[in-house]
Amino acid sequence: MPVAKMSVIELERFLHVEFPQVFRTGGDILIESADGETCLLRQRYSEAMLRPGGTVSGPTLMALADCAMYVVLLSAIGPVGLAVTTNLNINFLRKGAPGQDVLAAAKILKLGKRLAVGEVSLTSGASPEPIAHVTATYSIPTP
Amino acid sequence: MPVAKMSVIELERFLHVEFPQVFRTGGDILIESADGETCLLRQRYSEAMLRPGGTVSGPTLMALADCAMYVVLLSAIGPVGLAVTTNLNINFLRKGAPGQDVLAAAKILKLGKRLAVGEVSLTSGASPEPIAHVTATYSIPTP
Amino acid sequence: MPVAKMSVIELERFLHVEFPQVFRTGGDILIESADGETCLLRQRYSEAMLRPGGTVSGPTLMALADCAMYVVLLSAIGPVGLAVTTNLNINFLRKGAPGQDVLAAAKILKLGKRLAVGEVSLTSGASPEPIAHVTATYSIPTP
Amino acid sequence: MPVAKMSVIELERFLHVEFPQVFRTGGDILIESADGETCLLRQRYSEAMLRPGGTVSGPTLMALADCAMYVVLLSAIGPVGLAVTTNLNINFLRKGAPGQDVLAAAKILKLGKRLAVGEVSLTSGASPEPIAHVTATYSIPTP
Numbered sequence: 112m113p114v115a116k117m118s119v120i121e122l123e124r125f126l127h128v129e130f131p132q133v134f135r136t137g138g139d140i141l142i143e144s145a146d147g148e149t150c151l152l153r154q155r156y157s158e159a160m161l162r163p164g165g166t167v168s169g170p171t172l173m174a175l176a177d178c179a180m181y182v183v184l185l186s187a188i189g190p191v192g193l194a195v196t197t198n199l200n201i202n203f204l205r206k207g208a209p210g211q212d213v214l215a216a217a218k219i220l221k222l223g224k225r226l227a228v229g230e231v232s233l234t235s236g237a238s239p240e241p242i243a244h245v246t247a248t249y250s251i252p253t254p
Numbered sequence: 255m256p257v258a259k260m261s262v263i264e265l266e267r268f269l270h271v272e273f274p275q276v277f278r279t280g281g282d283i284l285i286e287s288a289d290g291e292t293c294l295l296r297q298r299y300s301e302a303m304l305r306p307g308g309t310v311s312g313p314t315l316m317a318l319a320d321c322a323m324y325v326v327l328l329s330a331i332g333p334v335g336l337a338v339t340t341n342l343n344i345n346f347l348r349k350g351a352p353g354q355d356v357l358a359a360a361k362i363l364k365l366g367k368r369l370a371v372g373e374v375s376l377t378s379g380a381s382p383e384p385i386a387h388v389t390a391t392y393s394i395p396t397p
Numbered sequence: 398m399p400v401a402k403m404s405v406i407e408l409e410r411f412l413h414v415e416f417p418q419v420f421r422t423g424g425d426i427l428i429e430s431a432d433g434e435t436c437l438l439r440q441r442y443s444e445a446m447l448r449p450g451g452t453v454s455g456p457t458l459m460a461l462a463d464c465a466m467y468v469v470l471l472s473a474i475g476p477v478g479l480a481v482t483t484n485l486n487i488n489f490l491r492k493g494a495p496g497q498d499v500l501a502a503a504k505i506l507k508l509g510k511r512l513a514v515g516e517v518s519l520t521s522g523a524s525p526e527p528i529a530h531v532t533a534t535y536s537i538p539t540p
Numbered sequence: 541m542p543v544a545k546m547s548v549i550e551l552e553r554f555l556h557v558e559f560p561q562v563f564r565t566g567g568d569i570l571i572e573s574a575d576g577e578t579c580l581l582r583q584r585y586s587e588a589m590l591r592p593g594g595t596v597s598g599p600t601l602m603a604l605a606d607c608a609m610y611v612v613l614l615s616a617i618g619p620v621g622l623a624v625t626t627n628l629n630i631n632f633l634r635k636g637a638p639g640q641d642v643l644a645a646a647k648i649l650k651l652g653k654r655l656a657v658g659e660v661s662l663t664s665g666a667s668p669e670p671i672a673h674v675t676a677t678y679s680i681p682t683p
Contacts, residue, residue, distance in 0.1 A: 129449050163415050169463050169482050174456035196455050197655060198627050198677060200343045200486040202371045202389055204364040220387050221347040225654060226626060226679070228345045230373075230387065244363050244373065246345055246389060248627060248677075250655070272592050306558050312606050312625050317599035339598050340512060341484050341534060343629040368511060369483060369536065391484060391534075393512070486629045488657045488675055490650040506673050507633040514631045516659075516673065530649050530659065532631055532675060 113147035113219075116189035122182055125190050133178060140178060145186035152179045152215040160213070167207030167235065167242065176201065176231040176245035179217035184227050184249050187219055191251065197226075198248040204241055211236030225251055256290035256362075259332035265325055268333050276321060283321060286357075288329035295322045295358040303356070310350030310378065310385065319344065319374040319388035322360035327370050327392050330362055334394065340369070341391040347384055354379030368394055399433035399505075402475035408468060411476050419464060426464060429500075431472035438465045438501040446499070453493030453521065453528065462487065462517040462531035465503035470513050470535050473505055477537065483512075484534040490527050497522030511537055542576035542648075545618035551611060554619050562607060569607060572643075574615035581608045581644040589642070596636030596664065596671065605630065605660040605674035608646035613656050613678050616648055620680065626655075627677040633670050640665030654680055 117125065119142050126134035134140055143151040154160070154175050162168035177196055184194055207213060217231045231245040260268065262285050269277035277283055286294040297303070297318050305311040320339055327337055350356060360374045374388040403411065405428050412420035412428075420426055429437040440446065440461050448454035463482055470480055493499060503517040517531040546554065548571050555563035563569055572580040583589065583604050591597035606625055613623055636642060646660045660674040 163478065169485070170456060170460035173459045173463075173485070177455050177459075192449065196489055198486070198488050199455070199459070200389065200484070200629060202363070202391065202484050203482055204371060220345070220384060228347060228387070241363060244371070244389060246343065246387060248345065306621065312628070313599060313603035316602045316606075316628070320598050320602075335592065339632055341629070341631050342598070342602070343486060343627070345627050346625055486675065488649070488677065490657060506631070506670055514633060514673070527649055530657070530675060532629065532673060534631065 113187065115145060115147035115186045117145070117186055119145055122185055125185065126182070129192050133174075140175065142182055145182055147187045148183070149216065149218045150179060150183040150186055152182060152217070154213045154215070156210055156212050161209060165209040167213055169203060172203070172213070172233050172243045173199065173201055173245075175213060175215050176217075176233060176243070177247065179215035179231045180229050180247045180249060183217040183219055183229060187222055187227070188251065193252045194249045196247055197250045199245060200247070201243055201245045203243050207235035207242045208238070213242075225253065227251060256330065258288060258290035258329045260288070260329055262288055265328055268328065269325070272335050276317075283318065285325055288325055290330050291326070292359065292361045293322060293326040293329055295325060295360070297356045297358070299353055299355050304352060308352040310356060312346060315346070315356070315376050315386045316342065316344055316388075318356060318358045319360075319376060319386070320390065322358035322374045323372050323390045323392060326360040326362055326372060330365055330370070331394065336395045337392045339390055340393045342388060343390070344386055344388045346386050350378035350385045351381070356385075368396065370394060399473065401431060401433035401472045403431070403472055405431055408471055411471065412468070415478050419460075426461065428468055431468055433473045434469070435502065435504045436465060436469040436472055438468060438503070440499045440501070442496055442498050447495060451495040453499060455489060458489070458499070458519050458529045459485065459487055459531075461499060461501050462503075462519060462529070463533065465501035465517045466515050466533045466535060469503040469505055469515060473508055473513070474537065479538045480535045482533055483536045485531060486533070487529055487531045489529050493521035493528045494524070499528075511539065513537060542616065544574060544576035544615045546574070546615055548574055551614055554614065555611070558621050562603075569604065571611055574611055576616045577612070578645065578647045579608060579612040579615055581611060581646070583642045583644070585639055585641050590638060594638040596642060598632060601632070601636075601642070601662050601672045602628065602630055602674075604642060604644050605662060605672070606676065608644035608660045609658050609676045609678060612646040612648055612658060616651055616656070617680065622681045623678045625676055626679045628674060629676070630672055630674045632672050636664035636671045637667070642671075654682065656680060
């Protein structure tokens, strides 16, 4: 049974300091939950996330998935600012609806001493169908 | 609600004819279930699947995952012999135990007209922890 | 021998209209060359591309690589606005130096009727060592 | 300038002992060259490598690419039997011609203390066009 090393409040505080570009107070990305093994992020709809045709852009989804993997990892191992992504693989599946928030549900598949691997399912608004699926690997610095 | 276009018996018959190298009668790979959206394959333990150190080899896992994606796709769209893998991404997570069967649980993430994307979780024996995780894309020939 | 279907000037004009968020006149991303099989993009250094520690952020690299694949594809097939990324895999290799432009050298590995696959090597400033390596697949709409 | 830590003869001797299933004396896979940064492997044509339709099977290509990454890594770091693949991503590009050997040209993109990343281009017979492209990551055990 995983235990979260950081609460949602602690995660937000840490990320506002460490990643002010991404996680701003009152910003677009909210942490809805994080329990040491999974997390759920919500990116509020804004026009900046669209590409022509009114669909959610690829870079928006890649950046959000990368954030979600980082949040679930921090939740599992505590505040380690130097963990870095080593690999990210994304499959784009469906168009995200314009006007809708994007949700990212991340899950740790393996938490090792040096590497953590997880998957992220991205959905749009209330639809359960994933608009993209990501797997990512983080390298954890040795103390 | 997905409906399987082929039963397990029909899948086995088709694969024995189309892929005799892989699916032989009395062979190593068994289809335990397939319902048009998911499938479960079992590869019986044999020494040929090991690499030094007694763990399950990477190529064994990649080949089994590729099979599982093909089986779940056939189950979803019916007997289409010319569907081909276009991309496969695998993360190796843990060592598979020697002496144990390997199980591959595949799930379709998106079934389009031209492309199908799925994920496969590979486990060893009765352990629920995945030993590898795969995402794969198949190209579906247009009629 | 590939022949470019669009010149650099035509590519820039097309992208300023189709992707104004990304390719602005006087913006950060410049097309240095494109010949129907390869292209070279330069993203001018700005603080917005950094993450804590002063290194180039992952999302910056993923977005630039995705752009580079799109530019080389347009250069190969002409102005097709509806081509979409279906898969992108990135390996982060080294830290990009702060204060340096990022360069993306894309190359088409396969140009099919329905799918195009390419690779992108990302470098920082004048160093030849790649800071990240990407493979990506685009789906080409049928006329 | 990289220096090979093992000659082709030393590599073959090591692999015949460590991976007798794959590298047998007089077997299918030959090391043509290895210089500490790149290597070239040849898999001699045999019917066992085909799938229906007479093309080279996906698992054959994935297994050969994994071998090539391991050989180039050994060539760079010396005889380390416990290096393991952590991620492999393959794009299948063209059909390999029946009756032809398959060649795998591997290249190290990054050699770190804990992780090595490389790419492998697979070709069929004398054709220069790649039939598949692979990127892979190996985890290197710490002494």
